[in-house]
């Protein structure tokens with residue numbers, strides 16, 4: 538089993554969108570028995586909450602389910618359980634590194650999936666309000682990620 542964890546700050550906007558989009562693509566490609574996906578935040582403000590309305594709205598527009606998703610905080614246990622831990626921005630990476638075992642953890646950054654993009658961090662729609670922009674990045678980046686996982690691990 539290959540386990541993927543997306544990490545952002547609040548776990549209500551960017552990382553749950555990535556989780557839902559990647560899970561949808563995993564289903565479409567018939568890979569549900571080989572790859573799992575989850576998301577978590579470095580902050581604790583929204584623990585237990587569903588995705589932000591902006592994220593839910595854009596996922597609804599694209600027919601992508603977010604059923605049952607609830608925010609949780611990233612923890613040291615995640616280093617044992619996930620082969621791909623993918624941060625949305627540099628501050629997420631800095632915060633994950635502060636967890637026990639975080640200094641040695643292998644971390645990836647979402648925008649490294651899209652090297653041709655000028656943006657090098659996923660903008661936070663909690664502040665920008667631009668959920669469509671994040672959706673376009675998640676849609677493109679998750680295709681690249683799935684190709685990478687299939688090539689590297691399956």
Ligand code: 4NP
Pocket residue numbers: 545546547548549550551552578582661662663
């Ligand atoms: P996210 O966005 O990290 O993409 O989930 C945020 C959500 C909530 C807050 C900040 C960013 N907040 O400060 O509550």
